[in-house]
Amino acid sequence: MASTNCRVSFEFRVPYHSEAQYILGEVVRSPQLSIGDYETCLLVFPRGTASAEGKAVSAFVEVRPQDATGDWELPDVKYSISVYRRGQPAEERKDKHTFNNLQTDRGWHDMIHTTKVRVLQERGYLLPAQMELVFLVEVAGNFLQMRPTKRAKLGYGTELWRDMKFTDMVLCAQDDGGPELPCHRSVLAKSSEVFDRMLSSDMREGSERRLVIRNADIETLRAFLEYIYTGSLPEVAVGNAPYLQELLALGDLYGMPELVTNCAQKLTGLLSAANVGVVFRALRCELVGISPLWRRACQELRHS
Structure with missing residues (x-):
C-alpha cells in the first residue's frame, strides 16, 4: 500500500x-x-x-x-x-x-x-x-506504511524442535558434567543478533560448539530453546511466575524483545497477592517494550 x-x-x-x-x-x-x-x-x-x-x-x-x-x-x-x-x-x-x-x-x-x-x-x-x-x-x-520486523521466525522451527536431526552444537547450564541440550547453530543465530555475533566470531562458543549459560538451570534452558525454535512458550512456563521471570531475563540478555514482551504479558495476567513480589521485580526492570505492562500491573494491583 x-x-x-x-x-x-x-x-x-x-x-x-x-x-x-x-x-x-x-x-x-x-x-x-x-x-x-x-x-x-x-x-x-x-x-x-x-x-x-x-x-x-x-x-x-x-x-x-x-x-x-x-x-x-x-x-x-x-x-x-x-x-x-x-x-x-x-x-x-x-x-x-x-x-x-x-x-x-x-x-x-x-x-x-x-x-x-x-x-x-x-x-x-x-x-x-x-x-x-x-x-x-x-x-x-x-500512517499507511507498515514494515515487518527484522528477524522473521523460521517456518519449520517446530519440526526441527521435534526431530532435532543434524544438530551441531549444545547448550548447557554448567561448565562440566551437566546435561547438554543439542541444537542448531543456524537457528540460534537467526533468533538473536547476540547469538549471531557469538557464533560468527572467534569466541570460544563459536569454535567449541558448546554454549554455557550459567544464570539459568537446565529446565529453564530447555524452555528457552523451545521458544527459540517454535516461537511459543512451553506449557510448563505459561502459568509459572518464577519460570517466566527467568525466561524474561534470558530474553533481555540475548536481545530477544519478543520473548521479553511475551513473558511480561503472561506475568501481568498472573498477578496476585501470592506472587506480587516476583511479578513486580520482573516488570520493574528497564526492559524494552514492557513499560505499559508495568503500568497495567500497578493499576490491577490497586483495584484488586
Whole structure:
C-alpha cells in the first residue's frame, strides 16, 4: 500500500485536585484518534512512572495499528507534547521515533518536574478554577506504511524442535558434567543478533560448539530453546511466575524483545497477592517494550 503523510493534533485535560487523587504508575488515557490505518492517544501519569520515582508528571504518545496483529513497525513518526502554563508559552517537547509492536508508546518520564499540587499551581500548570493539566499533542507520519520486523521466525522451527536431526552444537547450564541440550547453530543465530555475533566470531562458543549459560538451570534452558525454535512458550512456563521471570531475563540478555514482551504479558495476567513480589521485580526492570505492562500491573494491583 502506498504511504501517505498524515497529521493529527488534539487537546487532553487531566483533572488534578490533590496528590491523593492518583497513585504512582496510574495512567489516565485520552480517547483514541484515528490517523491513517492507526490509532493514537496520550498516556498521562499524574503521579509519574516508576522511573520518575513519583517526582515528575509523565506523558507518552501511544501509536498502534487499528487491526493488525503480530509484528509491525512504523518508522519516522514525529510527535510533540505541550503543557499549557498560565501567562507563558506552552512548554513543548518533540521527537521522532520508530513505533513497533514491542514499543507502542514514547514520551517523557519527566514531562513536568513536580507532582505537587501547590507547586503546579505556583508554576501556572493548574488554574484554581479548573484544577486541570492541559496537554496539547501532535502526531505526524506516513500512517499507511507498515514494515515487518527484522528477524522473521523460521517456518519449520517446530519440526526441527521435534526431530532435532543434524544438530551441531549444545547448550548447557554448567561448565562440566551437566546435561547438554543439542541444537542448531543456524537457528540460534537467526533468533538473536547476540547469538549471531557469538557464533560468527572467534569466541570460544563459536569454535567449541558448546554454549554455557550459567544464570539459568537446565529446565529453564530447555524452555528457552523451545521458544527459540517454535516461537511459543512451553506449557510448563505459561502459568509459572518464577519460570517466566527467568525466561524474561534470558530474553533481555540475548536481545530477544519478543520473548521479553511475551513473558511480561503472561506475568501481568498472573498477578496476585501470592506472587506480587516476583511479578513486580520482573516488570520493574528497564526492559524494552514492557513499560505499559508495568503500568497495567500497578493499576490491577490497586483495584484488586
